[in-house]
Structure formats: C-alpha cells, structure tokens
Amino acid sequence: MKCPFCGYAMSKVLNSRPTEDNKSIRRRRQCEKCERRFTTYEKIESMPIMVIKSNQTRETFDRDKLLKGILRSCNKRHISLEQIEAMVSEIENQIYASERKEISSSEIGEIAMEYLKQVDEVSYIRFASVYKKFRDIDEFIVELENIKKKKHK
Numbered sequence: 001m002k003c004p005f006c007g008y009a010m011s012k013v014l015n016s017r018p019t020e021d022n023k024s025i026r027r028r029r030q031c032e033k034c035e036r037r038f039t040t041y042e043k044i045e046s047m048p049i050m051v052i053k054s055n056q057t058r059e060t061f062d063r064d065k066l067l068k069g070i071l072r073s074c075n076k077r078h079i080s081l082e083q084i085e086a087m088v089s090e091i092e093n094q095i096y097a098s099e100r101k102e103i104s105s106s107e108i109g110e111i112a113m114e115y116l117k118q119v120d121e122v123s124y125i126r127f128a129s130v131y132k133k134f135r136d137i138d139e140f141i142v143e144l145e146n147i148k149k150k151k152h153k
Helices: 063-073 081-097 105-119 121-131 137-151
Strands: 011-018 024-031 037-043 050-052 058-060 102-104
Touching: 050 105, 063 081, 063 105, 063 121, 081 105, 102 105, 105 121, 121 137
Parallel strands: 050 102
Antiparallel strands: 011 024, 024 037, 050 058
16 A cells, blocks of 8 residues: 555555444554555445436446535535545445446435435535526525425424
8 A cells, every 4th residue: 555645655554443334444554664644445346336427428436526526515514524424425335235236316416415404404505506406596495495394394
C-alpha cells in the first residue's frame, strides 16, 4: 500500500478491525519511511451494479459520485463527515442487498433523499432541488409544505 503522503510503497499495519456493517476491514497503517499514519479499507470485490441514467445510458455504480452529491447538499450544515460516510455506506449496502444487476439513477436518488430527510431537512431540500430539477420557487414551496405536513403528523 503506497503512502498517500510520501508515496513510499511499504507500510505496516498497526490495527485491523471490521467496520460496523461487517462488510469491510478497516486497517490503520504507518508508512515505514515518513512514519505518518493513514487508514485503508478492504472490502470484498463484488459484481458491479449498472446505473441506468435518465437518458437510458448505463454506467457502473460509483460510491464517490453519490458521496460528492450528498456532501454538496450537506455543505455548511451540522452533519459530521462520519454521519455522511455512514449514510452513503447504508445506501450502498441497500443497493447491493437488492441483488439486482441494474438500478435506475432515480431509485438511487429516492433512497438518498429518504436518508437525508431523516438526518437534515435542509440538506434533503438541497439534494431534492437538484435531483427533482425544481424549475421555480413554487416547486420548492410544495416540497417544503409536504415536509411540514409530515412533521406535524
């Protein structure tokens, strides 16, 4: 494993443990050259899931793309990176647990919105505005009213 700081190819494993979901191994490493520490994750390689985009093209599921979208919607909110990582892991696990070879990008968006709605309503609205392609303020208002109705039930 190359050191992300100096690029040296040798590191030693200081600690290994399963992640909370038991689907990967977290390894704490130390570079043998610069002695800086870093964390790696090891997971079982599985068959890629293809995402069917709205224009009917297909691409492989990209966890980082999902993470970036959620990070953008949570920008300047009181949500820790650990919470966001956990949310993305749960979404990814739900997608892989379906055991389907293909999933639409709209289904992934719906799953992500459900998680965001539970964590932070502002982040949910930000994500929904991009995902649902709100055209004007009226669409925002309708979505906000839906949230308020569900909150008061």
